[in-house]
Amino acid sequence: DAGVIQSPRHEVTEMGQEVTLRCKPISGHDYLFWYRQTMMRGLELLIYFNNNVPIDDSGMPEDRFSAKMPNASFSTLKIQPSEPRDSAVYFCASSLDYEQYFGPGTRLTVT
Amino acid sequence: RKEVEQDPGPFNVPEGATVAFNCTYSNSASQSFFWYRQDCRKEPKLLMSVYSSGNEDGRFTAQLNRASQYISLLIRDSKLSDSATYLCVARKSNSGYALNFGKGTSLLVTP
Numbered sequence: 001d002a003g004v005i006q007s008p009r010h011e012v013t014e015m016g017q018e019v020t021l022r023c024k025p026i027s028g029h030d031y032l033f034w035y036r037q038t039m040m041r042g043l044e045l046l047i048y049f050n051n052n053v054p055i056d057d058s059g060m061p062e063d064r065f066s067a068k069m070p071n072a073s074f075s076t077l078k079i080q081p082s083e084p085r086d087s088a089v090y091f092c093a094s095s096l097d098y099e100q101y102f103g104p105g106t107r108l109t110v111t
Numbered sequence: 112r113k114e115v116e117q118d119p120g121p122f123n124v125p126e127g128a129t130v131a132f133n134c135t136y137s138n139s140a141s142q143s144f145f146w147y148r149q150d151c152r153k154e155p156k157l158l159m160s161v162y163s164s165g166n167e168d169g170r171f172t173a174q175l176n177r178a179s180q181y182i183s184l185l186i187r188d189s190k191l192s193d194s195a196t197y198l199c200v201a202r203k204s205n206s207g208y209a210l211n212f213g214k215g216t217s218l219l220v221t222p
Contacts, residue, residue, distance in 0.1 A: 031208050042113070042214030043155065043198065050207060091154060098143055098208050102154035 002026075004103035006092050012109045018080040021106045024073055025094030033100060034067055034077050035091040043091070049075065082110045114138050115213035117199050123219045124189055132184045132216045134199030141211075143202035144175055146184050149215065150195045158184075158197070189220045 005024040013019055025032050033048040047057040052069045060067070064083070069075040079086055087110050093100040117134040124130045136144070144161040159166065161173040161182055172185040182199055199213040 033209070035212075043212040045209055045211070048207070048209055055207060056209060095208055098145065098160075098202060098210070099157050100208070100210065102156070104154055 004092055004094055004101055006090075006103035006106050008106060009104060010107045010109075012111065013082055014111055015083055016081045017110075018078065019082045019086075019108060019110075021077045021090050021092075021108070023075045023077075023092030023103060025075070025092070026101055027073065029094035029096050029101070030072075031095045031100075032069060032075050033093040033095070034075070035093065035102075037089045037091060037105075038087075046077070079108075082108075084110045086110050113213065114141075114211045115199050115201050117213040117216050119214060119216060121217040121219055123221060125221055126189055126191060128189050128220075129185065129187045130189055130218065131186075132197055132199075132218075134182050134213050134216075136180050136182065136199075136201045136211075138201065138203075138211075139177075139180060141201040141203070144182050145200040145202075145210070146171075146173055146182075147198040147200055147212070148195045149198055155198055155212075186218075189218075191220050191222065194218055194220045 007022045034046040037043045046059045047067045049069045067077045089105045091105045093102040114137050146158040147155040148158040149155040161175045165174040170187045174183045196215040196217050198215045201211045203209040
C-alpha cells in the first residue's frame with residue numbers, strides 16, 4: 001500500500017494567491033482528516049470527512065479555508081486568499097478507526 | 112488552552128536511561144487515549160494506545176489515570192532511535208474518530 005499521498009510536498013507562494021493542497025487517502029479508509037501544524041499551536045484538526053461527507057469543520061480558521069472530498073480517493077484543502085500566517089505544515093490523514101495514518105505533509109510558506 | 116497539555120521538554124537523556132513523559136487532558140468525557148511519535152520533519156505515527164489498566168509494548172509502558180485526567184509514557188533502556196517528539200492524544204468525545212493532539216514532548220537520547 002502506498003500510504004496517504006499528499007501533493008505538493010512544498011509550496012511557496014505570495015500573499016493573496018490561491019493555494020490548493022491535495023490528498024489521496026489509503027484505499028478503503030472511510031475517514032479523512034486535514035490538520036495544520038505550527039510550532040506555536042502544535043497539530044490542529046481543521047476538518048474531517050466520513051464517507052466523503054464533511055462531519056466537523058469547526059477547526060477551519062476562517063472563510064478563506066475550504067475543503068472538499070468529491071470521491072473516496074481524493075480531497076482538497078484550498079486557501080484563498082493566502083496570508084503569511086497560513087505558513088505551516090498541512091497534514092492529511094485517513095483511518096478506518098482510531099488509528100490515523102498520516103501523509104508526509106505539505107510545507108506551505110506564504111511570503 | 113489546549114485540551115491536551117504536555118511538557119514540551121526537551122528531555123535529554125543518555126542511552127540506557129529510563130524516561131517518563133506525562134500529559135493532562137481537560138475533557139473528562141474523553142474516551143480513548145494514545146501516544147503518537149513524530150520524527151523530525153516527518154508525519155506522526157501511532158506508537159501505542161493507552162488503556163485504563165495500563166499497557167506495555169516492549170520497552171514502552173503507557174498508563175491512564177482517569178480520576179486525575181493524566182496519561183503517562185515510560186520508556187526503559189532508551190535507544191538513540193527513540194529520539195523524537197511524543198504526542199499525547201485524546202479522542203474527541205462525540206466526534207467519531209477525531210483526535211485532540213498535545214503539542215508534544217521532545218526527547219533526545221545521547222550516546
